[in-house]
Amino acid sequence: MNRKRTALAVAAAGTATGVVGLVLIASPAGANEPPPALPPISSEALVQSVLDSKVPALSGAVALQNNLGLPVPGLPQSSGKEAFARVYSDGTGRARLSLGQGTAGERTIVHDNGTTWFWNSADRSVVKYTGGAEHESVEDKLADPATASRTFIEAIKQDSVVTVDGTARVANRPVYQLVLTPKPTERTLLREVRVSVDEATRLPLQVEVLANGQSEPALKLGFTEFSTGAQDASLFSFTPPAGAKVTEPEVGDKPTEKQRDDLFAALDLKVVGEGWDTVLTGKIPAGALDQQIPQGQGRGGVDITSVLKQLGKPVSGPFGTGYAISTNVGTALVTTDGRVAVGAVPQQVLVDALGQK
């Protein structure tokens, strides 16, 4: 009988172990750890060290939490706690980026000494660019948080209060929390931008954008895994697999300077204001509002005006009539005569910007 009781105790302990294990897996790593003790640093010195930092040989996994309240084209949907991209760099400018998981199809971008390869597993296509990758989409750029937030800090320094708000852990590494808050004069929807700077490499490991009246970040992009150290050299070369379609766009495929200038002239892009309440205004080329947007396989197109009607609410003012699309972090205003204003600002600022013409 005693043996039976022992065995029962073992069974109960086993069940408890399993349940605790599941709880541990489900709870985010390091949530209950106290923030690491790091030597204090001034915000200027921290920003400077970030700007001076060089990307070492590293490998990491990047996750994105997108809570913008609107799907943004070119930006991947929220990947939750799972990583949506893996980044490798050898520290001398060669890099590899893997986007997407096995089930949904994967894209690989290998940047190897002036040659950039784009691989898409969905249709087994390879695109080879020689001489710089100018065709990076927003998504590709975002997957490298280091570059993304570095440009961000530089641009926003003049109109923001920059403070160091303690320490934390990102991807199990101690980080300084650099917080950019808009100066009170800035008319913006954003509350603060929080950049987590790695203590050792001074690379930004995570960027969080927080909007007014929201406790959860509207956008959170950061490493979930990060380790420095030499990487396998074979990661940074790419050989198109047998049977893949390889295309090499000619220089002629790119728009020439003249075409580009014409396009910009037609768009009439203007920046109104500066800092956090910068508003970008422009003109949509005539007829574009009636154009059809392809809607994925099988389904027919939808013209832009009806999409606008769905997403935005009609507004009118000194600029005429139009549609305003508000998200948690920004507003866009499209008038019926084809003028557009976009910014991380309340709607009134957009109306003012359109009126300045």
Next chain:
Amino acid sequence: MTTTADLPATTTTSSRPRRAPLTRLLRSELRMVLRRPRTLIGLGLLGLVPVVIGIGIAIATSSSDGQPIGEGIAALVAGNGLLLPIFALVVALNMLLPLTGAMLAADALAGEASHGTLRGLLMAPVGRARLLAVKAFGVATVSLIAVTLMAVTGIITGTALLGGDGMLTSSGTSLSFVDGLGRVGLTVLLVTIQIWALAAIALAVSAYTEHPLIVVVVALGLVIVSGVLSVIPALDWLQPALITTSWESVADVIQDPLSWDPLVNGVLRAACYLVIGYSIALARTLTRDG
């Protein structure tokens, strides 16, 4: 069911009827499970799954003029035969393999109970814990056989029908045939562990009931409910604990380089379910009335 009668017989003849040799128990259990017609039919049908998928893909490829024939892994399988076993296993992991695991676990205890043969086993001079271990061994081995069989028929069909020397990964790199086989082996391992986790839960249910059907229903219910819970955004926090979460990450084995983190996580999660299921089954088997 008939062979179980010789278990007590062989042991009682010796002067000290304490314990039957473990290997003989395991062998006898395995022979018994593999002799059941439904086990054999189930294994045979599972082995046919990669063949059917392979023929389907071969037909689809020849009529699609170079267009991708599907999304994700499916798009890569055409002309890439070694990927077929992985694709078939990932597809079967959604329903067919869990069904097999649940069925085996249902037969192991509830099936014996419904035939009245479990009583004989409980009276036999075999410890209760040992009895469960032998039963669990039977379930685990036959699940492994089922997954391996699918991989083997998949490799044969893939190389014969779809061709390709080596394996094209989703990252666009080519692996040698041997490395490709390694990936198939890894998939077999990962899938088997996931099936074991579900079978352990089913075994726990199996210890409590006399109706094998209830075991299968509960196990599949768990799979379906997990699947439903995982798509509710408000229950995102629950997702890492759901048994089905690791099933999705099995497809990551076709990435190059492998990212081990999701795979290891999946194995740990399965191990948790395995420990829970086995512990509950053990508790019930020990306390059950002979």
